[in-house]
Amino acid sequence: MSVRETMTAAYITRPGPADEIRIGRLPVPEPGPSEVLVKVRALAVNHVDTFVRSGAYRTPLPYPFVIGRDLVGTVATAAPGFAPGDPVWCDSLGFDGRQGAFSEYAAVPADRLYHLPRGVDPENAVASLHTAATAYLGLFREAGLRIGETVVVTGAGGGVGSATVQLAAAYGARVIATARPDDFDWCRRCGADEVVDYHDPDMYPKIAELAPNGVNVFWDNAGHYHLERTVPLLALGGRMIIAAGLGATPALPVGELYTRDASLRGFAISNATVAELTAAATAINHLLARGALVSRIGTRLPLTEAARSHRLQEGAEPHSPRGRIVVLP
Template sequence: MRAAYITEHGPSDAIRVGSLPVPVPGPGEVLVRVDAVAANHVDTFVRSGAYATEMTFPFVIGRDLAGTVVHQTESFPAGARVWTNSMGHNGRQGAFAEYVAVPQDRLYTLPNGVGPIAAVSVLHTAGTAHIGLYREARIRPGETIVVVGAGGGVGSAVCQLASAAGVRVLAVDRAENAEWCREHCGAAAVIDRGSPGIAGQIATLAPSGVDVYWNNSGRHDFDEVLPIMARGGRIVLMAGMGSRAELPVGAVYTKDISLHGFVISNASAADLRAAAETVNRELRSGRLRGRIRAELPLSEAAKAHQLLESGTNDKPGRVVLVP
């Protein structure tokens, strides 16, 4: 089979595309023929070695896939359309291949009517959003959430899942993403991140305080954020692996504020299954949707990583590949 893999850690041009043996499913695994995959920023960290995880070389890259079950198993019939979002780390070979052996406890049925490309554009981001919103922030209907970087992949999924849960969403992003945030992410208001006095604008929109503040930007200014938080507010920290910030500790404990940092890579199978139930429900409803920046053949896996690492934001959306 054809696969995109690495034989050692390195830059994007370390990715090779060539022939590897079709994996033989072990106990509790299901052989899946891959229909589409998506490239994630965390994949570039695994490839480069910035995110240390167990792997065996040659190592197939990639987390997410949508595909079709090849052989009948106890849990899945042959021909079943399925998806997963937790391959390519912690000893599991990745998704960028024609065939993947997926642990059945990390494999989920794809809802009828949902195409593989549409699915893979949201699997990783929505899984992350669910864990952050429900396990970490413990969102409740009627609360207010501020999402910084709301037009990005994770940001969009956070807004969509929060809005579906009855949470009031205030989005912060570039002006060109405002329409997307309003029309497709359920934002009650959108603040231009380039405008002055963002904290003041948020305070006007949420005079009783912000219950959850989710920052995808990697830039954390707690001196601005803490005064606009409600008592018992939760701050979710995402992105910015090298970021450092000053924390006004007094304002944290006197307002019962909690800080939450997490990565989906550490999620348990139970966490991921709970997220999958929400992801499938929202895929069926049509409320969960992503934007696609580029659709590439598997042979251009290195280009996919280059697009992620380029730092350019001229075209928002996900990078999807088809074997």
Template sequence: MADLPDTMLAAYLTELGGPERIRIGHLPVPVPGPTDVLVRTELMAVNHVDTFVRSGGYRTHTPFPFVIGRDLVGSVARTGEGVDEFAIEEKVWCNSLGHQGRQGSFSELAVVPRERLYRLPAQADPATAASVLHTAATAYLGLFRTGSLRLGETVFVAGAAGGVGSAAVQLAVAAGARVIAAAAPEDFDWCRRCGADLLIDYRDQALPALLEAAAPEGFDLWWDNSGRHDLDLAVPLLKRGGRIIALAGMAARPVLPMGALYTRDASIRGFAISNASAADLAEAAPVINDLLATKRLISRINATYPLTAAAEAHRQMEVGVKGRILVASDPDPG
């Protein structure tokens, strides 16, 4: 087993707050417990939730110094004494670090509990993988577990061009659903590449009529990751038994047309991937791996920052950019 250094470069917090609170420096290399794996990180992603954890907007246990970041793609550096299913140098990924007391992924080396670590298929592109680990797992659990999506159903995705939206479009299409997507016109081509059957401009004044024409029988599943939640629009457009997945819009206070909801046997189902168990995430992992290996899960990458620029990567996420933001352990990611 190769010798490891005593310290590693990391992006970490000593208190919650804005991106300026992110410190770059050396921390001791963590020691994996008997059922953990120490991973040499390669690529990480910035997600909205990472900015909520950093700021304190999403409360979770963050032992200081707290390494930020949720996802990683990397290779096995060392295994705990009880772990025999992973080999040194094997390519792996994780999408559930940096919350509930676990240290995050934005460091050269990161400890991952064995049940949260998955092999990366040789055919998968590491950058594409890193950019969809969080979004595709969100889409999988939201569509199939929370949303009970079935073959042939009609799905509406608002915010379809975004990270989660584009993953939701792709997974719903892969599952045989008909997908109507709302996005800005400049993103229509991207959404078509994701497989959306019909595109609608979310700023179009005629949106209600366009949606009604697109699905005269109504929608089975309504997925709005723009966070707007116009329930006056959504509920009357649901089929009987239709489901609205609530997964975004922390501060939204929508008006609910109650009669239209219960007379349709419709429901609004809340979901946060941070609550997903290791077993839930392990159910999503082989689906994500299969789609990555067969190039059926694509993403738009806006930029890749070095680990030392983690604060700037967070700022860009908060400003709002089109495409995913990655962070690389390589000081010169190109």
């Protein structure tokens, strides 16, 4: 592929609101010796994409910066381990100096590119990558989840929440989900054993009743952190996953935490090493190949509507649909 060829891309030239996203022609990237040129088939939008675009989450960006992190595509030119036409995916573009995904072609570092199992739907896959990799790191690297433990997932109707329910249930944990009543069926289909309405003023006593031996892992996806209510729910050695709520400053009931030998485990997937992402990818491919990792897709948009995809993700347009947003080049 010649560097003179151009492609459609969604990019920014400085951080800012979604209206900063431009649609234009950029050169098709020339893959370096350790990169693979990928023809993009499907893209997903996640909260982190909007944080990087706006500058809320600071990271070095090469301008013009192609937005986005996750893609599913096919190998465009042969590279070691990759043949033209191979279905592939990546969930770690667009951060720490790497160009993003929202374009017709992307040059992907070979060690961040994984084969997509044959027959897997690219749209379901792309909608599941970021959320499931986050769920994997939180449940297994951070919480050290064990079979039979009780996991509480709040915001279980959302992307990370529903992926966390699916991974925890597939691993053999007992899962208590919180969600709005509209999402109860979805949470149960994901594998939740119990579902509690997060609007219910008695939500915490209900969780305590459902987990009489305490909660081993508590993951708050809404980022509100009512720690005075949730830390006392933890079992001895309980782990609370902190992965949402960029600006949250909750009060911590210290005695309730340390007398349980409990811990708060904060993490951001953006800091994960290549080896950790590869381990997550192995789990994701295992589940995708068995039809055991499913996302609800609420909206499909063309690449030319990338700015709208970010506005929808930010809830900035009326009637923002629930379910994941997939963008198609």
